[in-house]
Each structure stands twice: as C-alpha cells, then as structure tokens.
Amino acid sequence: MPLPFADRLNNVETSAIRELFKLLGKPGIISFAGGFPDSAMFDVEGIKEAANKALTEEAGGALQYGATEGYNPLREQLAAFMGSKGVTVAPDGLIVTTGSQQALDLLGKTMIDPGDKVIVEGPTFLATIQCFRLYGADLVSAPIDANGVDTDELEKLMAEHKPKFVYLIPTFGNPSGAMLSLERRKKVLALAVKYNTLVVEDDPYGDLYFNEAPPPSILSLSKDVPGSRELIAHCGSMSKVLSPGLRVGWMIAPAELLAKATMCKQFSDAHTSTFAQATAAQYLKAGRMPATLAKVRKAYGERALAMGAALKRELGDAIEFTQPQGGLFFWARLTGAGGKTKDAGEFAKRAINQGVAFVPGAPFFAGEPDVSTFRLSFATADVGKIEEGVARLGKAL
Template identity: 90%
Template sequence: MPLQFATRLNNVETSAIRELFKLLGKPGIISFAGGFPDSAMFDVAGIKAAADAALTEEPGGALQYGATEGYEPLRQQLAAFMGTKGVEVAPDGLIVTTGSQQALDLLGKTMISPGDKVIVEGPTFLATIQCFRLYGAELVSAPIDAHGVDTEQLEQLIVEHKPKFVYLIPTFGNPSGALLSLERRRKVLELAVKYQTLIVEDDPYGDLYFDPASPPPRSVLSLSKDLPGSREWIAHCGSMSKVLSPGLRVGWMIAQPELLAKATMCKQFSDAHTSTFAQATAAQYLKAGRMPATLANVRKVYGERARVMGAALTRELGDAVEFTQPQGGLFFWARLTGKGGKVKDAGEFAKRAIEQGVAFVPGAPFYAKDPDVSTFRLSFATADVGKIEEGVGRLGKAA
C-alpha cells in the first residue's frame, strides 16, 4: 500500500524557485535567481567575535536548552534595535523565531482554519503562498504598483472577503521591490481599525535602503502609535537573515500578547526554541554595536549593483522591458512588453536565458491568483558589477 499523506499537502507544490536551482549547475552560468544576500558581505570577524563572547560570558546559556519565547539577552537587544526604528516594545513584547519564515508559519498555525480568507499582495513572497495554503487558506490577491498595495482596492477586498488577516511586505517587497508610500501605510492602519482586521507586516528588507539621506517611511508598526487602537491589529515580523546572516536563522515577531502566547505554544511543538547559540551570538553582535557599520556597507554595495543592473537593463533590452528602479532591497521586478518583436512570455524567456548562461525567476509563481506571465524577478545581490553587466548582456541576447 502506498503511503497516505495528509490531504493538506494537496494544496501546495514544490517551490518553482527550488526547482530552478537544479538547472544552475551548468558551468559559467550567471544567476540572478536567488533571493539571498551576498556571502561576501557577511561580517565574519564580527560574528566570530560575537560567538566567542557568547561562549566566554555565558556558555551555559548559549549551549543549553532555552525559553521558547527566546533568549532574554537577545530579546533585550532586539527591543533596543527596534527602538532605533521608532518602535517602542518591551523584551516580553516579542518572541524570537527561527527566521521570519517561522513567524509566518506560526501565524498560519494560530490564525488559519481551512477555508479562511487571507489577503496577500499580487505578487508576493512565494513561500508565504505555500505556507498559508498548507493550512487551508483561500488566498485573495490585492493588486500592487511601485508604491505598494492599492489601498482603495484593498479596502474593497476586505469588505467583500472579511479576511482572517492581510499579509503585506511594505518595504522593498519580495519579489516586487515595491515601497509602500507613507500615505498608504497610514491608510492600512485606518483599515485595520475600521474593519478590525489583523495586518501582518513582514519586514526582512526594511534596513536595506540605498540612499542614507532618504530612508523609507517608518514601518506600519512604528506608525501605529499615531493612530490609537491600531497597534493591537499589527503583527510585525523581522529578520536578521538579510542584514547579518541567514545561517543564524534569527527572526522575531511583535504582536498583541494573546497572539504571541498562542504562537509560543505552537513553537513549543515545532522546535522547542530557536538555537540558543545562534541567539546568544546575535545578542552579542548587537551588543557590540557593529550593526550600523554592517548596514552602511551592504547598503552601499547593493545600491551600486542595483544602479548598474537598471542601467544595463535599459541599455540591453530597451522598451522590451518595463521596471521601476528599486530604492532598496534585493530585487528588480520587471515586465516584458513584447515590443520590437521580443519575447513576451517570461517562462519562455527564462528557457532562452538558461541557454545563454544566465538565470532568473519567472514571475507567475509569485501570484496567488491570475498570474502575469510577462513578469520576472532579478536579484542583484549576489553578482558583482562585472557579472551583472555580463549577465544582463546575455539577457539581451535571449530576448
């Protein structure tokens, strides 16, 4: 007899991005497909010093089992870190998660019953689509533009579908790179209060803005202090993966106490707690005050790579492609126009690109419904300027 798997697995598929990675073993291929930071940007010396400090100052705490809610010194450091971004939160007002991906999984476990409606951006983070569908959610797609989710249409969707919650990546979204405007952020808060609807703010990229003189608007969570009654309707997910190291797997969630308590209970069943050694290392890193310099470095490097990629796309593809130059994050989101007899379907474009020795991710999998097959995502994070120039040149040949 074959194994009888849970029926909830019928709602999800293997990640299209993971499948694409199987094609990347071809020698000489240039990849714009990954959604991860450049390992050359990791502050190895600082992380090593932090790990040494963790083992020297409190080896028992770093190596023993720990509290499910998180290692207390890290919770204190994260509360202070959020304070620098305009968020007032006590250490017990957040829980530490194994990356922000676990925070999303815990929200799925605690909030979604089969058949519940959940509104997501169209397009949105692929793993979120898979995660929420695993718990039986019916996903509703809210349209976005370069300024983030269209709040007028979002309100209409909230009224029509009465969702369990709304999931947004307001700052340099994956895959869109979109930046939700200040006006729309305030409108999102108003909608949360008006319709008593939970807003999940996923913020792994918010610190990766390119112009130090022009940071993005404050987070939705930070802005909630300006609107009485809105804070309780915000769940904020943060991560160290894009700014320090994905390998540490350190994320966090800030939410109302009842939601945190339920999430903590579910986390007990999942992993008991996030690695105490990783947490202690992250705590020591933040305590040492190295984060500002690390952020300044990655902002400069990624900003230059984004500038070069934008110029190269314009030069090599011309009006055959449309995109908005990103102000931060890791991604370009582009649309093929088909002008000049060029390819219009991103799936076909991806196949041609692989033949030319360059890879990217077609946009269709990032849509919960009604995918735009002319869209695609490029990451500039892991390729240096020379590789970006060469890779985009290959894209020009593939089009």
C-alpha cells in the same frame, strides 16, 4: 502502495525557485535567481567575535535548552534595535523565531482554519503563498504598483471577503521591490481599525535602503492611529542584514497572539538555537550593526544602479520596470515590443541556454498570474557579472 499523506499537501507544491536551482550547475552560469544576501558582505570577524564572547561570557546559556519565547539577552537587544527605528516594545513584547519564515508558519498555525480568506499582495513572497495554503487558506490577491499595495482596492477586498488577516511586505517587497508610501501606510492602519482585521507586516528588507530611509514601519506608525497597535503583527529578520545561517528572526504582536504562537513553537522546535541567539545578542551589543548596514547598503545600491542601467541598455523597450530604492530585487515585465516574447517562462528557458538565470513571475501570484513578469536579484553578483549577465539576457530575448 502509496502512503496516505495528509489532504492539506494537495494544496501546495514544491518551490519553483528551489526547483530552478537544479538547473544552475551549468559551468559559467550567472544567477540572478536567488534571494540570498552576498556572503562576501557577512561580517565574519564580528560574528566570530560575538560567538567567542557568547562561549566565554555565557556558555551555560548559549549551549543549553532555552525559553521558547527566546533568549532574554537577545530579546533585550532586539527591543533596543526596534526602538532605534521608532518602535516602543518591551523584551517580553516579542518572541524570537527561527528566521522570519517560522513567524509566518506560526501565523498560519494560530490564525488559519481551512477556507479562511487571507489577503496577500499580488505578487508576494512565494513561501508565504505555500505556507498559508498548507493550512487551508483561500488567498485573495490585492494589486500593487511601485508605491505598494493599492489601498483603495485593498479596502474593497477587505469589505467583500472579511479576511482573517492581511499580509504585506511594505518595504522593498519580495519579489516586487515596491515601497509602500507613507500615505498608504497610514491608510492600511485605518483599514485595520475600520474592519477590525489583523495586518501582518513582514519586514526583512527594510534596513536595506540605498539613499533616503523608507517611511517608518506600519508598526511604528500605529502609535498615531488609535486602536491599531493591537491589530499589527510585525515580523523581522537578521537573515538579510547579518547572516541567514544564524536563522534568527522575531515577531512583535498582540500578547494573545504571541502566547498562542509560543505554544505552537513549543511543538515544532522547542526554541530557536540558543547559541545562534547568544551570538546575535553579542553582535548587537557590540554595536557593529550600523557599520555592517552601511557597507551592504553601499554595495547593493551600486549593483542596483548597474543592473538598472544595463537593463535599459540591453533590453530597451522590450521590458518595463521601476528602479528599486532598496532591497534585493528588480521586478520587470516583458512588453513584447519589437515582436519580442511576452512569456517570461519561455524567456527563462532561453536565458538558461545563454548562461544566465532568473525567476519567472507567475509563481509569485496567489491569483491570476501575470506571465510576462519576472524577478532579478542583484545581490550576489558584482557589477561586472551584472553587466555580463544582462548582456546575455539581451541575447536571449
């Protein structure tokens, strides 16, 4: 007899990316599928030193239960970290979450009733689609281009659907790699005020720029748009720049939302690991983050350039893409030129047979999917592997 599972599970399915990983055990396969940082980039010595200091200087706090809102020394360091990026926030103006993924779950729990409209980018982070649908959201997809979400179309959708909130990854988005322009960031803030609508800024990749720094965060720019600060929730993460294994993220939001999110977090995990928080706090306090960021920016920038050049060389006009300026991803579209396939799902199967993996783009769309699109990550392969992997893609096409 089947178990009587909750009806809300009918709205979601397992991650297409996680399912794809089951196919990657084939010897010699080159994977562009994951959204992981390169473990070779982790500052192991710095993290080890920070963990030792946490155990030496604050063992009682690091190994004990802690406040749901977060370990205060880490909240102080995160407030300073955000201050270096133009955001004025007090330590009690943010909560620490178990990765930024938990922040999204808390937003779903606190904000979404079944049937509520929520606007997301098309395409957007797959886990966000799954999370918000789990809570019953009716997702509305806003189109994007190389400069991020189309704010003219976004306004039309906000006026028509009156969403509970708008969710954006404005800086080097997953999967798009797009960077929202300064002009459009300001327009987003104006729209938040005009329609009195919360905007969620998810920013796990903003520090991973290759050359020029991106425009200031939407949260940072809110100081220039009266009334907008109380309509912005900003989610940050240490996962892509320090270590995903620490599971340290944070959320800055209006006080009322933080209070509700903290209450819901009490029900789920009581608090993020205090040992991980104390380690992260010591790491930030030691001042090692700038050097770590410089190292990963250089490595990822070189890999992104190598992948862009290889894609042009090996696939030519059979695909189109915009060269990313940061982050971890290429977002490409099959054109069908020369009679080549336009179906990214079929292309993915052929690619696996050639010993290379990527993620078809369809699952990243909350609305009508573009089945010609696909995502490639350059983060975990060195230049040689990238060139070999893209050559295999050329054979698969």
